[in-house]
Amino acid sequence: GAGVSQSPSNKVTEKGKDVELRCDPISGHTALYWYRQSLGQGLEFLIYFQGNSAPDKSGLPSDRFSAERTGGSVSTLTIQRTQQEDSAVYLCASSLARGLGGYTFGSGTRLTVV
Amino acid sequence: DQQVKQNSPSLSVQEGRISILNCDYTNSMFDYFLWYKKYPAEGPTFLISISSIKDKNEDGRFTVFLNKSAKHLSLHIVPSQPGDSAVYFCAASVNNAGNMLTFGGGTRLMVKP
Numbered sequence: 001g002a003g004v005s006q007s008p009s010n011k012v013t014e015k016g017k018d019v020e021l022r023c024d025p026i027s028g029h030t031a032l033y034w035y036r037q038s039l040g041q042g043l044e045f046l047i048y049f050q051g052n053s054a055p056d057k058s059g060l061p062s063d064r065f066s067a068e069r070t071g072g073s074v075s076t077l078t079i080q081r082t083q084q085e086d087s088a089v090y091l092c093a094s095s096l097a098r099g100l101g102g103y104t105f106g107s108g109t110r111l112t113v114v
Numbered sequence: 115d116q117q118v119k120q121n122s123p124s125l126s127v128q129e130g131r132i133s134i135l136n137c138d139y140t141n142s143m144f145d146y147f148l149w150y151k152k153y154p155a156e157g158p159t160f161l162i163s164i165s166s167i168k169d170k171n172e173d174g175r176f177t178v179f180l181n182k183s184a185k186h187l188s189l190h191i192v193p194s195q196p197g198d199s200a201v202y203f204c205a206a207s208v209n210n211a212g213n214m215l216t217f218g219g220g221t222r223l224m225v226k227p
């Protein structure tokens with residue numbers, strides 16, 4: 001597609017439920033990233049996929065968080081047993097592996113855990 | 115350990131004046147730096163970048179300055195416009211690290227008419 005697409009744009013869930021957030025990167029971009037921005041905070045790195053390499057999961061805050069990227073394209077971020085501190089805007093970005101223009105971000109998914 | 119820091123969480127500037135947003139980094143391996151702009155309910159968008167082989171890059175009203183010895187970069191916006199009101203993030207990467215960007219915490223710029 002023309003840009004990075006994320007769905008849903010907003011999600012309200014009850015504490016303890018599981019949620020899945022989806023990201024469709026720009027076609028041809030081999031690198032895909034998940035970040036989150038909590039209220040009043042900066043961009044916190046979560047996970048990074050590069051081609052067929054093993055993902056860099058070093059930013060995932062707990063084992064309740066996982067992500068996969070199927071066929072080198074669409075990615076799903078799953079949060080199990082959501083907690084109130086998981087409330088944030090979850091941003092996905094993609095880039096060419098060796099481009100110097102930085103990332104293209106999606107509009108994000110605003111997750112609210114009540 | 116925050117490798118990229120934006121020490122001012124907010125900045126207020128009068129329309130027409132200069133806005134200066136600052137960013138400091140600690141990792142001497144960083145050699146490519148970017149600024150992103152974020153409006154509410156939108157993803158960050160790329161604004162301007164600079165390679166470590168330069169100390170200045172200009173694009174219209176936006177200029178980024180890099181001081182490698184001080185590990186400091188700044189974004190100048192002249193003249194500032196109300197539409198520039200947004201959160202600005204600086205980011206840095208090591209070119210050989212597959213474009214992995216490390217972001218600062220952001221500075222909220224408010225340009226008053």
